[in-house]
Amino acid sequence: MIRRLAEGxxxxxxxxxxxxxxxxxxxxxxxxxxxxxxVRGESKTTDLVSRWC
Structure with a gap:
């Protein structure tokens, strides 16, 4: 089970x-x-996947 996603x-x-x-x-x-x-003006894939899951 995935509990959380983390960026490098x-x-x-x-x-x-x-x-x-x-x-x-x-x-x-x-x-x-x-x-x-x-804050740095970027979107992260993990943000999207966290909302989608």
């Missing part, structure tokens, strides 16, 4: 990463439109 950091907790391809339904498009950029 200077001190990563796990010793592995799980790259992958996500297949989403069309509902995810509405969620993506509703995302607001972070």
């Amino acid at each position: 950091s200077a001190r990563p907790r796990p010793r592995h990463a799980v790259p992958g391809l996500r297949f989403c339904n069309r509902h995810v498009v509405d969620l993506a439109r509703a995302l607001r950029p972070r």
Whole structure:
């Protein structure tokens, strides 16, 4: 079970990463439109996936 998603950091907790391809339904498009950029003006995939799951 996935409990949370985390972006990479200077001190990563796990010793592995799980790259992958996500297949989403069309509902995810509405969620993506509703995302607001972070302080640095960027949107993160983890923000979208966290809302979609």
